[in-house]
Every structure is written in C-alpha cells, then in structure tokens.
Amino acid sequence: MPQTLADWLDYIERQHPKTIDMGLDRVRAVAARLRLKKPAKKVITVGGTNGKGSTVAFIEAIARAAGWKVGAYTSPHLLAYNERVRIDGADAGDADLVAAFEAIEAARGDTLLTYFEYGTLAALWLFERSRLDLAILEVGLGGRLDATNLVDPDVAVITTVDLDHQDYLGDDREVIGFEKAGIARAWKPLVLGDDDPPASVLRHAYAIGASAIRAGCDFFFDTPDGHGNRFTPTDAVLPGAGRWTWREIGYALELPLPRLAAPVQLRNAATAIAAVRALGKKLPAAVIAEGVVNARVAGRLQRFERGGVEVVVDVGHNPQAARELAAWLAAEPAAGQTIAVFAALGDKDLRGVADALASHIDRWHLAGLAEQGPRGLDVDAFAQRLDGASAASGQRHAGVTAALAAALAQARQGDRILVFGSFHTAAAALRELASP
Incomplete structure (x- = not known):
C-alpha cells in the first residue's frame, strides 16, 4: 500500500490503462460504495473551453468574502497536486489526500479508475467531511461524461465553447456544446458566459427545463467607456480607481476592476457574479466587490x-x-x-x-x-x-x-x-x- 502522497500519485497514475476514459459508470459505482452524498449545502459546477479556473476563483473569492465555508476542486495543477483541492482557501494537506485515496482504494474493489476519477472522488470525500456551505467543481473534460458530473449542481456554468479536445468531444462547436451542456440539471439555473452560445446548449437547456441565464441577454457588464471587454487591473479599491458595472434587469452593481489581468477576466468575473446570484443569495455589493478584487489564480497572465x-x-x-x-x-x-x-x-x-x-x-x-x-x-x-x-x-x-x-x-x-x-x-x- 502506498504511504506518501507522492507514492499514491504514482500509484493512481498506473491503475487504468488509459489516461482518459470518459464515462460515469465506474466513478458512480465507487462513489456509491463510499456512500458519498452531496459535498456541500450548495454546489456550482463550472465547465467550458476556457476561463473555468478563473471563474471558479471569482466564485470562491466572492463566497469566502460572504463568510461561507467553501471548497474548490480544479485541474490540472501547476506546481503541486494539493492545489487541486482547496478548503477555506487552503490547499489540501498531504495527509488528508492520502486518507481520501486510502478510502477510495478500500471501496473500489476491482473497478479501475483513471487518475482524474481518483482525484474527483478524493475531493468529494474531503468536501463532504468539511461541512461546506458551497462546493465549486471544475469540469475536467467536456461535461456530460466527466467525473464531476457525478454530482447534481444547484447551478451549472458554461464559460465558453470553442474547439479543443476534438478527439474526445467532437470537431465543431455544436457537438462540443452538447457535451458541455450535460452538466445542466432540470429546472436549475444554467449560466452561460458566451454572448452567442451554440444552439445545442440552448436546445438542451430547453429540453430539460433548465433556466438559461445568458451574458449579453440576462446579465451585462461594461466599463464607463462602454466597452465590456477592455480594462486595466487595479491593485486596490481606491476612490477614483477603475470601475465597471455588472447589471441585470432592475439591478446594477458598480465594482472595482479585478486584479486578474486580461480583458476576458471581466467576462469571467461577470459570469461568476451571475452564478452566485443564481443560488438565490443576494449578497451586499461590498461583499461582491471584495471577492472580485481578491480573486487569484496562478498562471493567468x-x-x-x-x-x-x-x-x-x-x-x-x-x-x-x-x-x-x-x-x-x-x-x-x-x-x-x-x-x-x-x-x-x-x-x-x-x-x-x-x-x-x-x-x-x-x-x-x-x-x-x-x-x-x-x-x-x-x-x-x-x-x-x-x-x-x-x-x-x-x-x-x-x-x-x-x-x-x-x-x-x-x-x-x-x-x-x-x-x-x-x-x-x-x-x-x-x-x-x-x-x-
């Protein structure tokens, strides 16, 4: 039996003959043996081609500014595997991850799991034991057949849909969009960060009764010069510092610009705000502002x-x-x-x-x-x-x-x-x- 986290990571990487083997049957069977339930009081699942990690970071920062106990599962990691599982803003410790992998190994029997499936089950196992207010799950690949789709989210988010991983997801936006739309749930909100999402996403939302909340249609974001896709980051909330506006029908927020650079981060922040509001939580403007400014994610400019x-x-x-x-x-x-x-x-x-x-x-x-x-x-x-x-x-x-x-x-x-x-x-x- 592996002892250290490094030993376990080496072990789980060798257990399945394929690096990627999409499907929910294996992970669902092991989750049932682990008796995993909902990992938090509320769950937001974030899918999309680009912007997932940043959107998770904005949701996490806003929720933590509100005083919620938050878990975030993301992938891949940059410098250490522990980055993939955060609880209350801190990366999971080696001992906690080892305990989770030991529990999974004891439960899986002869079911083969991929590296990502082990990691997803470990995150869910740790989240359930942490009594979280909110769990944020970042989809690894696609959505419909991704291990994170084991969990029924209260809000699903699709940041963008574009060509990537065509060998697994298909070679056009409509086919890829259908795969990503698989994280939506019947009669639950589906937040779309694209101004023009594929028709396949909207058709699926309509077919299952999901409530689509669309950028450029149901929520909007812009800077004082009227551009919703151009801004300069600020390091503090200061009088006269750069501002932007998030709005929906009958409601508007004036907010500081994110520290995260790149024009697209304004869209990611706006999508995150829409996702948090879709939970039914009407947070004060000061809380949202604090979260927008404090969001951090490594390796993004x-x-x-x-x-x-x-x-x-x-x-x-x-x-x-x-x-x-x-x-x-x-x-x-x-x-x-x-x-x-x-x-x-x-x-x-x-x-x-x-x-x-x-x-x-x-x-x-x-x-x-x-x-x-x-x-x-x-x-x-x-x-x-x-x-x-x-x-x-x-x-x-x-x-x-x-x-x-x-x-x-x-x-x-x-x-x-x-x-x-x-x-x-x-x-x-x-x-x-x-x-x-």
Whole structure:
C-alpha cells in the first residue's frame, strides 16, 4: 500500500490503462460504495473551453468574502497536486489526500479508475467531511461524461465553447456544446458566459427545463467607456480607481476592476457574479466587490520582473485562449519587443495558436515537452507541426527552462517575454521564476 502522497500519485497514475476514459459508470459505482452524498449545502459546477479556473476563483473569492465555508476542486495543477483541492482557501494537506485515496482504494474493489476519477472522488470525500456551505467543481473534460458530473449542481456554468479536445468531444462547436451542456440539471439555473452560445446548449437547456441565464441577454457588464471587454487591473479599491458595472434587469452593481489581468477576466468575473446570484443569495455589493478584487489564480497572465524585462506566464493552450492573449497584448503593448516562449502538447491546434498571436510577437523561442508522455513532442517535431507559421522559424530548445533562459539573455530593458502554450509550460516557467 502506498504511504506518501507522492507514492499514491504514482500509484493512481498506473491503475487504468488509459489516461482518459470518459464515462460515469465506474466513478458512480465507487462513489456509491463510499456512500458519498452531496459535498456541500450548495454546489456550482463550472465547465467550458476556457476561463473555468478563473471563474471558479471569482466564485470562491466572492463566497469566502460572504463568510461561507467553501471548497474548490480544479485541474490540472501547476506546481503541486494539493492545489487541486482547496478548503477555506487552503490547499489540501498531504495527509488528508492520502486518507481520501486510502478510502477510495478500500471501496473500489476491482473497478479501475483513471487518475482524474481518483482525484474527483478524493475531493468529494474531503468536501463532504468539511461541512461546506458551497462546493465549486471544475469540469475536467467536456461535461456530460466527466467525473464531476457525478454530482447534481444547484447551478451549472458554461464559460465558453470553442474547439479543443476534438478527439474526445467532437470537431465543431455544436457537438462540443452538447457535451458541455450535460452538466445542466432540470429546472436549475444554467449560466452561460458566451454572448452567442451554440444552439445545442440552448436546445438542451430547453429540453430539460433548465433556466438559461445568458451574458449579453440576462446579465451585462461594461466599463464607463462602454466597452465590456477592455480594462486595466487595479491593485486596490481606491476612490477614483477603475470601475465597471455588472447589471441585470432592475439591478446594477458598480465594482472595482479585478486584479486578474486580461480583458476576458471581466467576462469571467461577470459570469461568476451571475452564478452566485443564481443560488438565490443576494449578497451586499461590498461583499461582491471584495471577492472580485481578491480573486487569484496562478498562471493567468502572471507577471514577474527580471532586470527591467517583464516576464508574463499564461496557461493558454488553444486558439480561443491565444486570441484572448492577443487582445491583451494589443491593449497593453510592451515598451520594447515581445518575445514568445512557446511549448505545447501535440494534440492541440498548434498552428491555430501560433497564427492567433503572430502579429504581436517579435521573436519566438520554441521548446519541447517530450517528457509529457504520448501527448508530448520534442522541439523538432513541434516545429514541424508549425510548418508555415511564422513561429516555426523560432529558435529551438529542448525544454522550457532552456528556452526561457535564452529569451532572458536576448531581452533588453523594456522588452516583454510571454511564456505560454500549456499548463506544463507554465509550471516549468513558474518553477524557474520562483528561484532567487
């Protein structure tokens, strides 16, 4: 029997022959043996192509500002597995996770579970024992067949729908939208962060009687200049600091801008507010404002400074995320050049990501992720997959650490280095940048 958390993580990674094996039968059977019930008084499940982690962070921060006891389950992690399970704002401890895995192992019998299924059951087991007011569950992949869909949410959220994970979810927005809409429940609210969600999402909501609450239709967000997708982050709630407005019919909130950068974070914050209000909790404006400002999530335009060079780390790994990065670069241009450190997994639309950012990047450094199993690529294979994109001619490096070092050596004061393309890319950069 494994003893340490590291031992358990190695063990659960080897128990199922597939990394991803979608379906609820296995996880539901083990959950029944564990006698798992609802993990909190209220549950919000958050799905979508991009923006899930940030939306969870906003919901969590608002709820904690209200004094609720909150659990959040997210994935993947960046630096430590413990990040995936938070209770009252603190990452789960090794001993707690080990106890959860031991309970699952005792209950599963001969049922094979994937790494993600083990993790989801562990989070639910810990949440149930923590007497939470609210549990927030981030969907891992899709929605309908994702392990988190074991739980019936009081509110479901779909942030965005775009092309990603086509091998599992389908190759157009309508098919992918149907998979994501599977987290909705009959006669319960379904909050949609897209102004124009796929028709498949709306059809499914109508068919089951879910109450769709749509951005740009049922709730709105804008800045004083009338733009709902352009803003500058603020570090404090100060008189005269940047403000924005969240509103629905007959109700409006004037709020401080989030500390989380990027234009899209305003949409994520607005969607989070709609989700909390959909619980039926009418929180004071001051509580919502505190949550919006205090929300944090690593690897989302996370900034560092190295000798007059700004280094920005982002987990963006698909064309939609790359378009949002491009919008941020356009809104906040660097004083000097923008240098990219780009590494991504082989099952992504690499050309689509590179093309979305091409006009904003002056120099490219490519890195391999060969160590990331079957989905990883060495740098030469990665560059070949970019054939025809301007990024393909970038300097090549075996790994992210070497690529970042080369970019820093090349950069001059006033330049910006953007590190992006995968959670693995962001994690490698954050480990390096955390060093003294």
